[in-house]
Amino acid sequence: MIFGIPELDFHSYATWLELGLAVLTMISVFIISAPYGRHMRGGWGPEVNSRAGWIIMEFPTVLVFGGIYLLGDHKFDLVPLMLLSIWQFHYIRRTFIYPFLLRGQKGKTMPQSIALTAVVFNSLNAYVNARWISHLGIYTDDWLTHPAFIAGLVVFLTGWGINTWADRVLRDLRAPGETGYKIPRGGLYEYVTCPNYLGEIIEWFGWALATLSLPGLAFAIYTAANIGPRAGTNHAWYLEKFPDYPKKRKRLIPFIW
Numbered sequence: 457m458i459f460g461i462p463e464l465d466f467h468s469y470a471t472w473l474e475l476g477l478a479v480l481t482m483i484s485v486f487i488i489s490a491p492y493g494r495h496m497r498g499g500w501g502p503e504v505n506s507r508a509g510w511i512i513m514e515f516p517t518v519l520v521f522g523g524i525y526l527l528g529d530h531k532f533d534l535v536p537l538m539l540l541s542i543w544q545f546h547y548i549r550r551t552f553i554y555p556f557l558l559r560g561q562k563g564k565t566m567p568q569s570i571a572l573t574a575v576v577f578n579s580l581n582a583y584v585n586a587r588w589i590s591h592l593g594i595y596t597d598d599w600l601t602h603p604a605f606i607a608g609l610v611v612f613l614t615g616w617g618i619n620t621w622a623d624r625v626l627r628d629l630r631a632p633g634e635t636g637y638k639i640p641r642g643g644l645y646e647y648v649t650c651p652n653y654l655g656e657i658i659e660w661f662g663w664a665l666a667t668l669s670l671p672g673l674a675f676a677i678y679t680a681a682n683i684g685p686r687a688g689t690n691h692a693w694y695l696e697k698f699p700d701y702p703k704k705r706k707r708l709i710p711f712i713w
């Protein structure tokens with residue numbers, strides 16, 4: 457029981473809350489671009505150094521997820537351990553390595569309110585997904601050979617490869633100490649403005665497939681709802697800033713949008 461509610465029901469409410477937040481987030485970010493990175497602007501209250509902001513935003517994905525995972529009855533089972541490894545493979549890097557790889561962050565900040573909002577969402581999502589894989593979901597050893605798990609793993613790794621490659625291309629646009637923006641070129645950048653977001657969305661749909669679960673799907677949908685519209689905002693920003701920005705390049709999905 458949690459707050460007097462049977463845990464399965466409580467978890468289901470939390471999962472549907474995450475899906476509801478996906479809808480709210482998508483509407484909000486279509487109307488107002490989240491104020492960080494190139495879209496950072498004043499008027500959002502106290503600010504925090506952007507590198508520290510990234511670590512604060514993302515730490516629940518590693519620590520809250522890990523803590524909730526460890527409370528589960530199936531924490532030592534093979535498939536839950538595999539799923540934990542997949543998750544942490546992405547998030548340990550994103551939380552503790554990625555912020556230190558970024559270039560040109562000297563003097564850059566983000567609103568504390570954005571970092572705190574992300575902490576709340578990431579904690580909710582950590583509960584929804586970690587509790588599912590180590591306690592509420594049923595993953596016996598034969599799940600390892602299930603087509604959904606194998607396909608999900610392939611999709612996840614493909615997305616991860618695209619995301620980390622695309623993030624590296626952006627980093628390499630700046631020499632150490634540079635802070636400005638240039639047009640990224642080559643590979644998937646010839647087709648879309650934000651292959652890093654595309655890769656991230658693919659990754660979490662891979663997770664949804666590998667877990668074949670509503671919690672996994674809720675996070676994949678939330679990710680698409682959050683960064684999908686931002687790809688549109690970034691694309692419009694490039695078109696405005698660079699008169700020679702490639703006109704055939706789409707926002708997020710090659711040849712389509």
Ligand SMILES: NC(=O)c1ccc[n+]([C@@H]2O[C@H](COP(=O)([O-])OP(=O)(O)OC[C@H]3O[C@@H](n4cnc5c(N)ncnc54)[C@H](OP(=O)(O)O)[C@@H]3O)[C@@H](O)[C@H]2O)c1
Pocket residue numbers: 492493494558559560561564619623626627629630635636637638639640652653656678679682683
């Ligand atoms: N799961 C989720 O819901 C979620 C949400 C947000 C982000 N993410 C992931 O987090 C990562 C970063 O996201 P983001 O929104 O910060 O990505 P971004 O806007 O593409 O920026 C990534 C980094 O590259 C730099 N950069 C971007 N475009 C550049 C250009 N044209 N020239 C030079 N430098 C450039 C940025 O510098 P500045 O900081 O100076 O702008 C920043 O350091 C991505 O992999 C994304 O998928 C995931």
